[in-house]
Amino acid sequence: MxxxxxxxxxxxxxxxxxxxxxxxxxxxxxxxxxxxxxxxxxxxxxxxxxxxxxxxxxxxxxxxxxxxxxxxxxxxxxxxxxxxxxxxxxxxxxxxxxxxxxxxxxxxxxxxxxxxxxxxxxxxxxxxxxxxxxxxxxxxxxxxxxxxxxxxxxxxxxxxxxxxxxxxxxxxxxxxxxxxxxxxxxxxxxxxxxxxxxxxxxxxxxxxxxxxxxxxxxxxxxxxxxxxxxxxxxxxxxxxxxxxxxxxxxxxxxxxxxxxxxxxxxxxxxxxxxxxxxxxxxxxxxxxxxxxxxxxxxxxxxxxxxxxxxxxxxxxxxxxxxxAAPDALALPGALEAAPAPRPAPPPALLAEGLRFRHPGAARDTLAEISLSLAPGEHVALLGPSGTGKSTLLALLAGLAEPGAGRIRIGGVPLDAANAAALRRRIAWVGQRPHLFAGSRHANVALGRAGLGRPETARALRLAGLGAEGGVGEGGAGLSGGEALRLAMARALADPAATLVLADEPTAHLDAATAAALTETLLALCQGRTLLLATHDPVLAARMDRVITL
Missing domain, CATH: 1.20.1560.10 (ABC transporter type 1, transmembrane domain)
Structure with a gap:
């Protein structure tokens, strides 16, 4: 239906x-x-x-x-x-x-x-x-x-x-x-x-x-x-x-x-x-x-x-x-206060019968999508543009409620009551991250509790970046690859974020930069569950499994 x-x-x-x-x-x-x-x-x-x-x-x-x-x-x-x-x-x-x-x-x-x-x-x-x-x-x-x-x-x-x-x-x-x-x-x-x-x-x-x-x-x-x-x-x-x-x-x-x-x-x-x-x-x-x-x-x-x-x-x-339109597409659990997550093992991910239609669209973007990831598994989503890879990742990140179906992360249902707490355990790596004027440490920490200088320095080191140096507004002063690595360090600096969702992390990069970024991503995702959407067959080949939409 x-x-x-x-x-x-x-x-x-x-x-x-x-x-x-x-x-x-x-x-x-x-x-x-x-x-x-x-x-x-x-x-x-x-x-x-x-x-x-x-x-x-x-x-x-x-x-x-x-x-x-x-x-x-x-x-x-x-x-x-x-x-x-x-x-x-x-x-x-x-x-x-x-x-x-x-x-x-x-x-x-x-x-x-x-x-x-x-x-x-x-x-x-x-x-x-x-x-x-x-x-x-x-x-x-x-x-x-x-x-x-x-x-x-x-x-x-x-x-x-x-x-x-x-x-x-x-x-x-x-x-x-x-x-x-x-x-x-x-x-x-x-x-x-x-x-x-x-x-x-x-x-x-x-x-x-x-x-x-x-x-x-x-x-x-x-x-x-x-x-x-x-x-x-x-x-x-x-x-x-x-x-x-x-x-x-x-x-x-x-x-x-x-x-x-x-x-x-x-x-x-x-x-x-x-x-x-x-x-x-x-x-x-x-x-x-x-x-x-x-x-x-x-x-x-x-x-x-x-x-x-x-x-x-x-x-x-x-x-x-x-x-303040009441009929806007809402972010599940946006007003719920979520406690700081405790370190936990990487979760399993289960999605069954997902359907989703954008407001005003004539047809479903996703129809009867099901997938499962084992704890700590790295999986790639492949498929041509328009098949709903980014939309599926957004649903799994709790950014919208599906029209039908259910999602469970670590055995916990992703619904309005649990969405805020589960999002604290999810790291999101997008294609166009925004970087703010300031230090690299500040761009990684973003004022989050529990992320001091030791945690941000470790994330920057794993990302292959130096801890010192400033960043201009919008990433001025960094190359495209450095900006993406800094964004990955930001997303994965919190050790409690054990589920990683990445949307086209190597898109629009040359082969050498994409290869370096792949190594950074894999280093940062050790001991975490990873699901990424990509068109890059080289990146997909480094995953444990590939799912084609």
Missing amino acids: PAAAPSPPRRPRATPLPAGVRRGALLQALAGLLWLPQAALLALAVARLAEGGGLAEMLWPAGLVALLGLARAGLEARGGRIAFAAARALLGTLRAEALTALATRSPLDATRPASGAAASVLAEQAEAVLPYLLRFRAARLRATLLPPLILLAILPFSWLAALALLLAAPMIPLFMALIGLRAKAASEARLLELGGMNGFLLDRLRGLASIRALGAVEATATRLRAQAESLRERSMAVLRIAFLSSAVMELFSALGVALVAVYVGFHLLGQLEAGSWGAPLSLGGGLFILLLAPAFFEPLREMCAAWHDRAAGEAALGALRAL
């Missing part, structure tokens, strides 16, 4: 507004409501002043306005701090989930994002989540609460003024929603372009020596300039939409306030008597309406000013969720 094909990726779910952000926005909305009694006190004071009141009648309204202003500022500051702490905590959680998902994805997952694109999402694009939560989502909550309450405060004075505000208000979010559709698409395209350019730049930096050797510096620079120009154009498109949204917002809010001001002015002059529930508006009532009209549009203006933050934030949230 063929292995089940992976389910299609799930659609990203909507992120609920964090409780802290909601609580902070509510405090800020309460601060906005304090403008109602402030406006009432100001209107009352002006009305009494117009009626001939003296300075004494102005003192207590002025004192109350000042106290309310202090309370309003305190609520604004407190709400902002609460919302920021909650938004920062959510962003940290999203980043942690994305990093955990990246760390637990199998190397066999063909959908793994490029390292440059992943770094761009986590370090740069993710910061767009904060303005989205703090400005747009909080402003949208305030825009939902404040305008209706302000309308209710205006309605007892003038139903016509309330109606004018009610008719003008929906035009702002309506046009902003139409503009927002384009803004979101533009932001997503910009983030995609940014991730692609970062990935391209990181890839070219890694291969800078090859680019120089091949004389492709100018071609690479030309392509990088083209990508930078494309990113500039997409960034300008986002800015154009942001300016358009600001113009729409200011236009409709200004028209709404002007309409109310014209009505109140003509009504107080006696030119327009309708709209005030029979009795004419007083000076205090008209001034109260005029003071509340801009406050009615203020939450809507804040929301629309942050509309482009919404587009960038939703695009960033989508990118973070894509990194």
